[in-house]
Amino acid sequence: MLKGIGHIGIAVRDIEKTLTAIAALLQVPVPPIKDVPEKKARVALLQLGPIGLEFVQDDSEDGALGRFVRERGDGLHHVCILSDQIEADVQALVARGVEMASVRPAVGLRGKKVAFAKPSAANGIVFEFSEP
Numbered sequence: 044m045l046k047g048i049g050h051i052g053i054a055v056r057d058i059e060k061t062l063t064a065i066a067a068l069l070q071v072p073v074p075p076i077k078d079v080p081e082k083k084a085r086v087a088l089l090q091l092g093p094i095g096l097e098f099v100q101d102d103s104e105d106g107a108l109g110r111f112v113r114e115r116g117d118g119l120h121h122v123c124i125l126s127d128q129i130e131a132d133v134q135a136l137v138a139r140g141v142e143m144a145s146v147r148p149a150v151g152l153r154g155k156k157v158a159f160a161k162p163s164a165a166n167g168i169v170f171e172f173s174e175p
Contacts (some may be wrong), residue, residue: 045124045132049173050088050095052121054108058085058100061117065089065096079152084108086152097123099152121159121169129174133158136172148172 055061058076066073066089074087083103089096099120101108111120126132129148137146142161151157155174162169 044128045126045172046175047125048094049123049125049175050097051119052097052099052123052169052171053118054111054120055098055100055117056112058087058098061098062087062089065098077153082152084152088153097153121171123157123171123173125175126172127175129156129158129172132172136160 053061062073062076069089069091071089071091074089076085076087078085083101083106085100085102087098089098099108101112103109108120133143133146133148137143142164144159144161146158148156148158151171151173157171157173160170160172164170
């Protein structure tokens with residue numbers, strides 16, 4: 044069952060520089076950065092009440108997030124919706140005709156099962172579905 048917004052994903056070119064600026068702006072501590080070598084990425088979650096801001100830096104030459112940042116600059120990449128039954132929710136989305144990047148959830152950057160809808164499913168906005 045879909046439970047609400049978990050986080051807003053923000054793709055960035057320089058995660059340290061971005062986090063320092065955001066922490067100063069919001070007057071909060073800089074969150075820890077997690078290296079995820081198997082995904083060639085670095086990620087940090089700044090929790091603000093019930094909704095987090097997930098900052099992701101793509102360390103690969105040809106990754107989707109890296110291309111996104113090169114083409115558009117730092118910015119909003121996706122909205123994450125929490126699901127307590129991700130496999131069932133993804134199958135329900137597929138049954139309703141929602142185009143998914145993958146019909147099977149995979150392990151995401153923070154170790155949770157995730158699945159992404161194709162941007163075309165929501166008029167260009169990327170939605171991620173994730174375990175809490």
